[in-house]
Amino acid sequence: MTTKLVVLTLVGLLVSAVASADIYRWQDADGVTHYTDTPPEGIASTLVSVDSRPTDNARISTAQAQARGKQQAQFLIEQEEMIGQQENAADAAKQAEQRAQACTQATQRLETYNNSRRLYRELENGEREWYSEEEVAMARQNAQKAVEEFCD
Numbered sequence: 001m002t003t004k005l006v007v008l009t010l011v012g013l014l015v016s017a018v019a020s021a022d023i024y025r026w027q028d029a030d031g032v033t034h035y036t037d038t039p040p041e042g043i044a045s046t047l048v049s050v051d052s053r054p055t056d057n058a059r060i061s062t063a064q065a066q067a068r069g070k071q072q073a074q075f076l077i078e079q080e081e082m083i084g085q086q087e088n089a090a091d092a093a094k095q096a097e098q099r100a101q102a103c104t105q106a107t108q109r110l111e112t113y114n115n116s117r118r119l120y121r122e123l124e125n126g127e128r129e130w131y132s133e134e135e136v137a138m139a140r141q142n143a144q145k146a147v148e149e150f151c152d
Contacts, residue, residue, distance in 0.1 A: 023048040099150055106146035113140045 024036050026045035039045045113119060119136050120128040131139065 023050055103147070103151040106143060106150050110140070110143035110147050113143050 022037065024039045024045040025033060025048050026036070026040055026043050027033050028043075034040075035048070036045075113136070119131040119139060121131070123129055
């Protein structure tokens with residue numbers, strides 16, 4: 001049991017010694033930079049200073065939580081924008097449908113006005129009041145304007 005403890009202690013010391021080993025930077029004849037833990041023989045090398053410190057788990061957790069919060073906020077913003085776009089698309093479709101119906105009605109009215117010899121309006125008592133020539137011309141003109149307004 002004591003032998004195992006001694007061996008484990010020695011292994012631990014060796015690993016820590018290797019972990020804190022020096023790093024050397026050097027360039028070969030082709031100009032390629034290399035990094036090694038032992039200086040190459042016959043080639044100029046530079047000892048690289050490596051700063052190491054223990055990991056700050058609290059700082060990492062805080063940064064990860066902030067990143068998740070930003071992602072969630074961005075996701076919510078994108079969801080709201082998508083809902084707004086869908087609502088705008090639905091409104092546009094509804095307006096287009098209403099415009100198409102208005103175009104159809106205006107076109108039918110203009111066709112009726114152009115194909116009829118005499119136009120009239122029906123009174124409350126059921127009798128007809130015939131349009132004068134000026135009123136017929138005005139009705140046709142208004143119908144043409146409606147077609148131009150609602151039909152592309």
